Amino acid sequence: MTVPVWFGGRSRAERMATLAALPLLLILVWTVIYPNVAVIMGSVGHWREFAESPSDVEALKNSIIIAVASVAASLAIGVPLAFLLTRFDFPGRTVLRAAALLPAALPPLVGVISFLFLYGDTGVITRVVQIALRLKDVPWHLNGIGAIIFIHAYTMYVYVYLFVSAGLERYEASLDEAAIGLGAGTLRRLTRVTLPLLTPAIAGSALLVFMSALGSFSAPYVFGGGVRVLSTQILNSKLNDAIGLAYVETTVLAISAVAGLLLFRWLEGKRAYVAAGKGGASRQPVRSRWARIGLATSAALIVLVLVLPHLMIVLVSFAKDGAWTTQVLPPEYTTHNYAGLFTENQLWTPIRNSIVMSLLATAGNVVFCVAGAYLIVTRKFSGRRLLEALVALPWAIPGTAIALGLLATFNKNDLSTGKVLLVGTFWILPLAYFVRDIPLVSQAVEGSLKQMDPSLEPAARGLGASWWMAVRRVVLPAARPGIVAGALLACVTAVGEFVASIVLYTHGNRPISIEILAQLRSYAFGTASAYSALLIGLVLIMALAARFAESRMQ
Amino acid sequence: MSGSGAGLVVDSIVRVFSGQTAVDHVSFEVKPGELVALVGASGSGKTTTLRIVAGYEQADTGRVLYDGQDITRLGPSKRDFGMVFQHYALFPHMSVAENVAFGLEARGVSRSERMQRASAALDRVGLGGKGARMVQQLSGGEQQRVALARAAVIEPRLLLLDEPLSNLDPTLRQSTRDELRTTLKESKAPALFVTHDQDDAFAIADRIVLLSRGRVLQDGSPEDLYDRPATRDVAMFIGHATLIPARRTGDFATVSIAGAMHRVVLSSFTGIADGETGAVVLRPEAVEIARDDGGDQWSATVIARRFAGAQFVYRLRLDADIVFDVASRERIETGAAVAVRVTRPVPMVP
Structure with a gap:
């Protein structure tokens, strides 16, 4: 019996796609799967040590408490704020809406530093409150679990706010009207209709907060005080040469993250339905005079709280190093901090390093992720689901764990085990950034490609275009918004990266974040802030560029 | 128009949206037991009029009365009207029966009684036994009947329907018209429905209020509008x-x-x-x-x-x-x- 032509043709296309996916899968297995396996292998024999160490058990408990509490705090801020800004109109709404995104412009370490300047023992707000209330001692200490949750709430509510706002924008207004018309009061409408229908948005953002808080490193590291969490324990063990214990801690952290991921997916799956409508809810103007005044005042206050960290960084970046001691605000100002960054070799090197390494990683991400997304979205082949899962996997692994994995894999030249020596060289950080940003760029490009009509590429081929011409003239233009957005996001994340960097950097390739920490330790607050302001500026420029690119493609 | 009439009285309502007069001194009545169609092209103000009657929009001037009581400023949840939305607005996270029972739940009816009444209401629209399904598992025509059952089960004083047939395919639409009229007549509640389709209006309504650019062109029986059009616009809109x-x-x-x-x-x-x-x-x-x-x-x-x-x-x-x-x-x-x-x-x- 002969195989029909169409069958043979299809299976050949499938074979081609599998063949094309093979190098991508190999790279993922080598840089994502193998490191995790190496960590688990390295952990063997050290689990008793972990179980019997009170500080490790405490760290696991703290990590989970902090993650859960951060989710609760972010929901408590993000959900009401999303409702307020999408459902009501009041003076100051547009300003508040713009300011609500500001915490996203703070790279992790920078946010922590700004909180130190504002709310630390010698922070501006702390001193103002102390003077105003004429207290003998500082009114609070910014350390411990409470402080960590405080800064997590500030930086992570943005996820909840963005997801729930998007959910509310798409929300079919007639569903609420139907509930009202059937006699439901405000509370019943919220609890029986609106909130259940927003569950996918709420669960999705809660998962993001959970993962970020669980793997969070900067806040516990800088002002955790005596609080132990898994991510800082890992670095401590590594620095104490207890690498086996570090591998156990890494495994526990990764397992916790994946367990959290599965738990949220399961919760989400229980509510599988499509609630998206054409939107159409109009914002209600707030009419009562007192409510308007109250809302406008609260909006102004919230905006102030949101913008203070950024202002503080900029202010301190002009402060003369060493002059700020007991005063509320720095007493002397100078532009020397900025000038130094670009003129002193020691200070310029980290900036050059960060830019070069993030560009290298991003270039790798774009090539790799466009190829992967193209195959995942437009082709059917065996291994497609595996590829899809593997490009998403690094997202579920905390940065510290990724770094430890690379440490366990790229630590010597031994081709028989597939190991290459990159640790201690320049290349280990670009590789770490590349791995961390694979999910980000892949998701952005896949998003764009999924919006493309799937018959476009076959149509181009049918008109006589070669495969390369069809890709170049049809597929890539369709993917461009995702490529641009993904590349900018990856670049921003890599330029400010701290968590994996602190595990893997060498003096030669130290990035900006490591230098900020070093300056902070030597009380050069001005220089540390100048670096931080530079990072914030870069983030804002990239965000504007992304928006500009998006609007031009409309 | 006096406010003493039984049933719904819409008295000279006006609604202006950013300078555009969407509803311009519209007046009409829906008497007890009557099926009235608000007919007009898109932009004629028919949906805004319906939403003002339902309470989702407020009239700038004019009054809405029911059984002589002024309900112009009453919230939609207090009017005791049942509404069928154009896209049905069925709650996607609830079963068919839970959807139908929602209005009873809001009225504090016990669980066993409301499930019983919801199931009876589903029987009446020919969906008996489908209460446990999720709404997405139903066809468009079935969803329309669930929406109708949900609006009718609370025994409203007035049923409001926004383009009740516009989401159905042409063949289904023909048969649903007759069913809808039968169901509405059986429910005894007066009904006001909006449509852009004169055939729907002819098949279902006792009386038609024809709107154009926010004004009432003619208010009468289907035969009146067809045989005795009052203006060129009525004649052009009704019939070929x-x-x-x-x-x-x-x-x-x-x-x-x-x-x-x-x-x-x-x-x-x-x-x-x-x-x-x-x-x-x-x-x-x-x-x-x-x-x-x-x-x-x-x-x-x-x-x-x-x-x-x-x-x-x-x-x-x-x-x-x-x-x-x-x-x-x-x-x-x-x-x-x-x-x-x-x-x-x-x-x-x-």
Whole structure:
């Protein structure tokens, strides 16, 4: 019996796609799967040590408490704020809406530093409150679990706010009207209709907060005080040469993250339905005079709280190093901090390093992720689901764990085990950034490609275009918004990266974040802030560029 | 209009959206047990009017009364009306029965009683036994009936329906019309529904309120609107009509076609004095292609032919550059000259 032509043709296309996916899968297995396996292998024999160490058990408990509490705090801020800004109109709404995104412009370490300047023992707000209330001692200490949750709430509510706002924008207004018309009061409408229908948005953002808080490193590291969490324990063990214990801690952290991921997916799956409508809810103007005044005042206050960290960084970046001691605000100002960054070799090197390494990683991400997304979205082949899962996997692994994995894999030249020596060289950080940003760029490009009509590429081929011409003239233009957005996001994340960097950097390739920490330790607050302001500026420029690119493609 | 009438009284409501008058002094009534259709093209203000009646929009001026009580400022949850939304607005996270029972739940009806009443309501719309399904598992027509059951189960004082048939495919639409009228009549509640489709309105409504650019053009039975249109706009909107300039003489109208004067018998001539000019409303069923010499005949040219199953529909051009459609079982070639005559009295509009 002969195989029909169409069958043979299809299976050949499938074979081609599998063949094309093979190098991508190999790279993922080598840089994502193998490191995790190496960590688990390295952990063997050290689990008793972990179980019997009170500080490790405490760290696991703290990590989970902090993650859960951060989710609760972010929901408590993000959900009401999303409702307020999408459902009501009041003076100051547009300003508040713009300011609500500001915490996203703070790279992790920078946010922590700004909180130190504002709310630390010698922070501006702390001193103002102390003077105003004429207290003998500082009114609070910014350390411990409470402080960590405080800064997590500030930086992570943005996820909840963005997801729930998007959910509310798409929300079919007639569903609420139907509930009202059937006699439901405000509370019943919220609890029986609106909130259940927003569950996918709420669960999705809660998962993001959970993962970020669980793997969070900067806040516990800088002002955790005596609080132990898994991510800082890992670095401590590594620095104490207890690498086996570090591998156990890494495994526990990764397992916790994946367990959290599965738990949220399961919760989400229980509510599988499509609630998206054409939107159409109009914002209600707030009419009562007192409510308007109250809302406008609260909006102004919230905006102030949101913008203070950024202002503080900029202010301190002009402060003369060493002059700020007991005063509320720095007493002397100078532009020397900025000038130094670009003129002193020691200070310029980290900036050059960060830019070069993030560009290298991003270039790798774009090539790799466009190829992967193209195959995942437009082709059917065996291994497609595996590829899809593997490009998403690094997202579920905390940065510290990724770094430890690379440490366990790229630590010597031994081709028989597939190991290459990159640790201690320049290349280990670009590789770490590349791995961390694979999910980000892949998701952005896949998003764009999924919006493309799937018959476009076959149509181009049918008109006589070669495969390369069809890709170049049809597929890539369709993917461009995702490529641009993904590349900018990856670049921003890599330029400010701290968590994996602190595990893997060498003096030669130290990035900006490591230098900020070093300056902070030597009380050069001005220089540390100048670096931080530079990072914030870069983030804002990239965000504007992304928006500009998006609007031009409309 | 007085506020003493039983049922719904809409009294001269006005609604302006950013300078555009969407509803312009609209008044009408829905009497107990009556099915009233608000008919109009998109942008005519019909949906805004319905939303003002439901309480989702506020009138800038004017009043809405029910059984003599002013409900203009009453919130939608306090009006005791049942609404069927255009896209049904069924809660996707609830089962069919939970959807139907929601209004009873809001009224504090016990769980066992509301499930019983919801299941009875589903029986009435022919969905008995489907209460446990999720709403997405139902077809469009079934979803429409769930929405109807959900609105009716609370025994509302008035049922409001926004384009109840617009989401159904044409074949389903035909059969659903009759079902809908039967269900609405059985429910005893008066109903007000919005549609852009005159066939829906004819099939379901006892009375039609025709809206255009926010104003009521005519308010009457379907027969009134068809046979006795009050204005050109009504005549153009209802039925497939061609308007021909004419002058009224008693019960007749005189039309001039290519210099020749013809007379047609009038069925109605509201608001046109003897000797005044206006237009006669020519519909396909009032005209036939003449096969003999009888009566007053007009000459015309066939410019197009369309096969419509039982007959052909011919597009004819009168000499006076007026085009209209006529049905005939005979086969005539395009370009042929034919004679037509008006076979029944026609309405005249100002």
